[in-house]
Structures are given as C-alpha cells and as structure tokens.
Amino acid sequence: MESIDFAKYEELTKKSYIKHLGRVTKIVGLTIESLGPNVNMGEVCRIISEDTSLFAEVVGFRDNRILLMPLGELTGIGLGSVVEALGHALQVSVSDGLLGRIVDGLGKPIDNNEPFYTKEL
Template sequence: MADSASLLQHLQQQHQYIHRSRPAVSGRLVRVVGLTLEATGCSAAIGQACLVESARGEILAEVVGFAQERVFLMPQEEIEGVVPGAKVTPMLQYKGIPLSMALLGRVIDGVGRPL
C-alpha cells in the first residue's frame, strides 16, 4: 500500500512539473532587408518580443508583422553579427519595468536600460 501511495505522489509531482514547464519553440532567420528581419519556424503574435542569436550575443526584436509562415521582426538593438539561419526564440512573457520611487528622475530607453 505504501508503494502505491509513493508512486501516486511521484506521478502527481511529475504531472505538476510538466504543466509548469513550457517548451521553447524557436525558428530560424531566413532574410534581412534593411532593419527588417524575417524568420520561419516560430509562431509569435504582433508586439511579442523575440531573441535573435548573433555573434555578439542575443538581440532583442519585436514582431511587427507576418505573411504566411514568416514572421517580420524589428530589432531593438544593432544587428551586427547576425547570420543567415540564426536562431529566433519568442519570449513567453513580457519583462515589464516595475514602477517605484527608485525610477523617479531616471531616464531609460524603451527596454528599460538607463541612458
């Protein structure tokens, strides 16, 4: 009886773990025209933030449009070091800026970095 109770408890823990974890679906960069990046293989909504791999690290970009299976992104940083086939990963949550008295008098950009 104790073995079946511990097995049931273990299965319940695993069930909760599976529901809390979300697999990251990523796509690939297929085209860059000016400052517009085009990616396939990932589904993202307009306004959603994505991370694009580059030789200099990850670049933050925002989804500004889509056509058929392609997503159009506008980078919020310099795109130097981006290569064809770079990994594009939609962010699952918006990272907001907490408002408090500590923000008073500070100047920040659209991503929350101090200027």
C-alpha cells in the same frame, strides 16, 4: 495513506520548459524575416548569433514567415541566427528607484549612475 500537496507544484505547470525556435531567413533594412517559431503579433523574441543576442518584436507575417523589428542594434545578427519565442509582449520593470533616472526604450539606465532595483509589472 499520505496525501500529496499539489499546491507546491502548481508553479511548475505555469512555466514552459520547451523552447520554441526558428531561424533568420532574410534581413532587409530593419526588418528581420524568420521561419518559425510559432508566435503571436506583439510577442517578443530573442535573436541569438554566435557573438551577440538582441530582442525583437513580432510586427507582421508574410508567406508563412515572421516579420520582426529589432529592439537594438543588428550588428552580429545574420542569416541562420536562432530566433527564440519568449511567449510574452514587451515588459518593463518599474520602481521608485526609476524616479529622476534616464532610461532607454527598454527601461535600461543610460545615465551612468548605479543600477536600480525594480519590480516586474
């Protein structure tokens, strides 16, 4: 009988193929409130509407709701927008190509030069 090499399938067990979703229920100033998904403090979520999407960080909880702080402009986000849990905190990729460059808070270049290639840490 032939043995099965499970090592090549190990990476599949590390990924989640289920999306954890919620909905925006309230927006006051720069605070977004959502019903679901199940997240932890500091986790990053993607908020998706018909026209746009943006990242937001979980900054608190109130009355079984999640409080999110957007990491970008709120234009186009509204009540009922989908909130998708990404399952990790904010990550920024780095490399030597970053030296001398001007980037925003998410590590995206804003100096109108060529894109740079990075490794995720």
